[in-house]
Amino acid sequence: MSKAILYDSTMCIGCRACEGACAERWHLPYDDKVASETRLSAHKLTAIQTFGEHFSRRLCMHCAEPTCASVCPVGALHKTSLGPVVYDAEKCMGCRYCMTACPFQVPAYEWNSRLPKVRKCDMCYDRQRAGKVTACAEACPTGATTCGDRDALVAEARRRLAEKPGSYYQRIYGLQEVGGTSVLYLSAVPFEQIGLRTNLPQQPLPQLTWRVLEAVPDVVSVGSVLLGGIWWITNRRDEVARAEGGKR
Amino acid sequence: MSGRKLPSFTIWRAIFVLLMAAGAYSTYLRVRYGLGGVTNLSDQFPWGIWIGFDILCGVGLAAGGFTLVAVVHIFNIERYKPILRPAILTAFLGYVLVVLALLFDLGRPDRVWHPLVMWNPHSVMFEVAWCVTLYTTVLALEFAPTVFEKLGWHKPLDWLKFISVPLMIVGVILSTLHQSSLGSLYLIVPHKLYALWYTPVLPVFFYLSAICAGLAMTIFESWHSSRAFGRALELPLAAGLARVLAVLLMTLLFVRFLDLEQRGVLGLLGVNRTETWLFGLEIVLLAVPMVLLFKRRVRWNPAKLYGCSVMVIFGFIANRLNVSVTGMEAGSGTHYVPRWTEIAVTLAIIALGFAVFRVIAQYFPVFEEHREDQAHAPGEAREAAEEGIPAGVG
Numbered sequence: 001m002s003k004a005i006l007y008d009s010t011m012c013i014g015c016r017a018c019e020g021a022c023a024e025r026w027h028l029p030y031d032d033k034v035a036s037e038t039r040l041s042a043h044k045l046t047a048i049q050t051f052g053e054h055f056s057r058r059l060c061m062h063c064a065e066p067t068c069a070s071v072c073p074v075g076a077l078h079k080t081s082l083g084p085v086v087y088d089a090e091k092c093m094g095c096r097y098c099m100t101a102c103p104f105q106v107p108a109y110e111w112n113s114r115l116p117k118v119r120k121c122d123m124c125y126d127r128q129r130a131g132k133v134t135a136c137a138e139a140c141p142t143g144a145t146t147c148g149d150r151d152a153l154v155a156e157a158r159r160r161l162a163e164k165p166g167s168y169y170q171r172i173y174g175l176q177e178v179g180g181t182s183v184l185y186l187s188a189v190p191f192e193q194i195g196l197r198t199n200l201p202q203q204p205l206p207q208l209t210w211r212v213l214e215a216v217p218d219v220v221s222v223g224s225v226l227l228g229g230i231w232w233i234t235n236r237r238d239e240v241a242r243a244e245g246g247k248r
Numbered sequence: 249m250s251g252r253k254l255p256s257f258t259i260w261r262a263i264f265v266l267l268m269a270a271g272a273y274s275t276y277l278r279v280r281y282g283l284g285g286v287t288n289l290s291d292q293f294p295w296g297i298w299i300g301f302d303i304l305c306g307v308g309l310a311a312g313g314f315t316l317v318a319v320v321h322i323f324n325i326e327r328y329k330p331i332l333r334p335a336i337l338t339a340f341l342g343y344v345l346v347v348l349a350l351l352f353d354l355g356r357p358d359r360v361w362h363p364l365v366m367w368n369p370h371s372v373m374f375e376v377a378w379c380v381t382l383y384t385t386v387l388a389l390e391f392a393p394t395v396f397e398k399l400g401w402h403k404p405l406d407w408l409k410f411i412s413v414p415l416m417i418v419g420v421i422l423s424t425l426h427q428s429s430l431g432s433l434y435l436i437v438p439h440k441l442y443a444l445w446y447t448p449v450l451p452v453f454f455y456l457s458a459i460c461a462g463l464a465m466t467i468f469e470s471w472h473s474s475r476a477f478g479r480a481l482e483l484p485l486a487a488g489l490a491r492v493l494a495v496l497l498m499t500l501l502f503v504r505f506l507d508l509e510q511r512g513v514l515g516l517l518g519v520n521r522t523e524t525w526l527f528g529l530e531i532v533l534l535a536v537p538m539v540l541l542f543k544r545r546v547r548w549n550p551a552k553l554y555g556c557s558v559m560v561i562f563g564f565i566a567n568r569l570n571v572s573v574t575g576m577e578a579g580s581g582t583h584y585v586p587r588w589t590e591i592a593v594t595l596a597i598i599a600l601g602f603a604v605f606r607v608i609a610q611y612f613p614v615f616e617e618h619r620e621d622q623a624h625a626p627g628e629a630r631e632a633a634e635e636g637i638p639a640g641v642g
Binding site: 039040041042067070071072073074075076091092093094095096097099100101103105107108109110111112113114115116117197199200201205206208209210212213216219220223224227228230231234235237238 | 279280281282283284285287289290291292294295318321322323324353354355356357359360362363366367368369370371372373374375376377413417418420421424425428429432433435436437438439440448451576580
């Protein structure tokens with residue numbers, strides 16, 4: 001059963017307990033200065049953002065078919081069957097294609113390190129494997145962030161939408177975006193108003209490049225035959241001409 | 249002989265030393281302080297000019313190598329043979345410099361070999377890594393005869409001659425794959441890349457424009473080497489390439505506008521944004537030389553021909569920078585201007601390329617007239633080439 005996180009913006013009070021718990025779990029420093037930063041970075045893997053009277057929370061979306069995992073030339077990122085998309089720093093060579101490609105602009109880089117790594121939320125993979133919920137969900141005092149099976153969370157989200165239709169924008173963000181994500185959002189206002197990208201296709205992005213990569217074997221086989229053929233014909237023409245020229 | 253030219257060369261040498269010093273200092277900063285210490289890259293904008301210029305333009309401008317190999321050895325149009333070796337040398341140096349630039353850009357350059365052992369066939373970057381590795385090897389083997397001739401190593405020469413045809417076919421296929429794949433890299437960012445550039449046929453455009461850039465670069469480099477070594481420019485050959493270039497540029501521009509029309513984004517050309525103007529610049533730099541190169545008197549005038557090749561090169565560079573930098577800024581919600589140290593590294597790498605080309609061309613039989621003492625060239629082929637008539641005529 002695949003795990004997921006449901007973030008309900010209408011229940012969030014912006015207390016940043018999730019930020020603190022996340023920093024603690026990753027052994028990252030967390031003080032007033034870090035708390036005031038609203039962007040994800042190598043030292044802040046989740047961030048609370050304020051949009052007027054609404055809050056939003058940024059973290060890795062843990063896509064069902066992650067773009068980052070598809071573009072990584074060394075396979076340093078992969079989607080686990082449990083749900084989290086995890087990163088193997090030992091493989092990473094630092095090409096940063098995952099950062100360019102991620103539709104949610106999540107992966108961050110240790111720009112000032114001599115041996116830099118990509119940093120991003122891993123949905124507390126170790127805790128989840130041990131059957132515990134994520135550090136952020138555990139720390140959330142209002143239940144705005146909850147963690148559980150994706151199917152159950154989708155059902156719960158639908159229940160909330162139906163129960164209080166007036167309080168919610170009637171959609172679940174993450175249900176279909178780029179093929180679905182393991183982080184789901186509910187909001188009182190349309191999602192672009194809480195800083196989420198709404199111009200994303202419903203198809204997983206990796207298909208866009210796979211369509212081309214699929215053609216590689218064809219290019220190789222057809223290309224070799226074609227070029228070999230052209231070479232044979234042009235070369236043969238010269239040989240024949242030379243032989244005839246010799247006879248003359 | 250070089251003594252006579254000394255005054256003009258001292259300026260170039262001074263510039264060279266200056267660029268190398270700036271590059272060396274930037275390299276020190278890169279090693280000491282990491283990418284953050286020398287670049288203006290950020291989490292929002294992780295790829296800058298080291299990818300956009302050094303890699304994308306570097307590989308594209310080196311496309312003359314595979315294009316001329318195909319022309320001379322696969323299509324057997326022997327009269328272009330005199331400019332084949334310089335084109336292969338340009339390509340070989342180009343790829344070596346691209347790999348060098350990559351070492352600056354990778355966060356962990358010590359792991360540059362990882363894609364060769366840790367596979368992910370779903371990654372375009374993985375395919376590019378393999379193609380570039382293999383093709384650089386092919387180029388080394390294609391250039392090796394020049395070195396072996398100089399050293400008089402006949403055994404390896406015969407061996408290379410034996411595998412040359414399959415080697416050249418492999419080279420053309422590898423080039424086709426990765427030249428287009430550099431465009432495929434950007435297929436994954438439909439939400440970020442501005443609609444004037446994002447198209448599902450990006451790989452086709454990258455391939456076509458790389459061939460154009462390769463041809464322009466071949467003309468550019470024959471013009472420069474003719475001046476540097478006091479040789480006559482192979483004008484009939486350069487003019488011949490220029491005619492092909494004009495036709496290819498027309499095809500490229502036609503399909504690009506057709507694509508804009510098909511995707512229904514032609515209206516974007518009326519929007520007053522930076523992207524529109526830079527798109528316009530790119531198109532003008534390709535369209536003007538296209539129109540000019542269709543005229544015979546332009547093609548047969550060395551100065552004008554050179555001017556056109558420079559325009560095509562700049563048009564090509566504008567395109568790659570538009571795709572990798574300009575077109576990505578709005579979608580990434582940020583601005584990126586390279587730091588001086590990024591530019592210093594790039595310029596130092598270019599300067600190194602020019603210098604190494606010059607040294608190799610001086611000491612190895614890269615150009616035809618250096619090859620007079622060549623003992624084992626196939627007699628008939630040489631005669632046919634010198635007559636300038638394809639042997640098949642009549």
